[in-house]
Amino acid sequence: MLCASIVAEQSEACVRRVMTAIFKARGLPRVIRVDNGAPFASAGPLHLTCLSLWWVRLGIRVEFTRRAKPQDNGAHEQMHRVLKAETASPAAANPRAQQRRLDRWRREYNSLRPHEALSGRVPAELSARSPRRFHLASDPSYPDTWLARRVRSNGWIKLEGILRFIGRAFVRQRIGLQPLDQDSWNVYLEALLIGTLHRSDGSGSLRAAQFCQPEKRPKTPPKKSPLL
Numbered sequence: 001m002l003c004a005s006i007v008a009e010q011s012e013a014c015v016r017r018v019m020t021a022i023f024k025a026r027g028l029p030r031v032i033r034v035d036n037g038a039p040f041a042s043a044g045p046l047h048l049t050c051l052s053l054w055w056v057r058l059g060i061r062v063e064f065t066r067r068a069k070p071q072d073n074g075a076h077e078q079m080h081r082v083l084k085a086e087t088a089s090p091a092a093a094n095p096r097a098q099q100r101r102l103d104r105w106r107r108e109y110n111s112l113r114p115h116e117a118l119s120g121r122v123p124a125e126l127s128a129r130s131p132r133r134f135h136l137a138s139d140p141s142y143p144d145t146w147l148a149r150r151v152r153s154n155g156w157i158k159l160e161g162i163l164r165f166i167g168r169a170f171v172r173q174r175i176g177l178q179p180l181d182q183d184s185w186n187v188y189l190e191a192l193l194i195g196t197l198h199r200s201d202g203s204g205s206l207r208a209a210q211f212c213q214p215e216k217r218p219k220t221p222p223k224k225s226p227l228l
Contacts, residue, residue: 001109001123002026004083012039012051015117017163019051020134023058027130033073042066044167045194045208047197051167056192057137075117079109124154140190142176147185150174156204164197164204 002022007014009021023224028209041047041064059074065072092098111124118126123224142148149157159177166175170189177185177197187194187206195208 001078002108004197005159006099006102010038013051015039016051016054028058028132028134029060030132031061031063033065033076035065035070035073036067042167042169044169045206045212046168046169046192048180050169050171053173053189054137057190058135059132083109139174140176140189143178145179147168147177147179148174149177158200159197162202162204164206165193167208170194183185 003018006151007018012062032052034052036047039049039051041052042049044055047064048056048062051118055062082104083102085100088098092101108129109120114120116123142165147159151166151170151173153171155171156163156165157175158164159186166187173189175194176188176189179185180196183200184198186196193209195206197204197206
């Protein structure tokens, strides 16, 4: 357990501050598995929030469990049950006292309590810092044949004079629009396909893509040689 921290509210900003400190101290993980609740998942495109999109941009693979299937992350759910029973039933008198309880419990969990799944060893024996260093995600660039837009604070962009909704998870992100034909564009954030916009769709709605991890940005088709 890398951290057990009380935050002021269940928000992206609070969780991001805590996770930034963890990433700086321990490096970046390859994968983060989360359930479908806030602040990890949303009903928007790709089910991403600002927080989980940040992870993707850092090169972390996000795994969502199936809805209403806590067994998909059974070890984590069990840890939560034990944590609640041993530190918060009942809770301490104030947040500072509760945080002290959490810190003591985390030290015991990591360094003193043998784990059956680890053949009787403690997690501290196996834990190591990730070699993947924390970094700030840079502003993406796109091919010259694409359009680029900055998503507004309400999740919309303006394209050909029409407001089109991209998603609140992508606020302030610079997205690229790859022309597909005279009527549509694929919408990307770096190599992540968000969905497709259609000129003929007057509602401005984005047809969201199915979630998959970005690998390589699709190549721009080569320009045809001029006839001589």
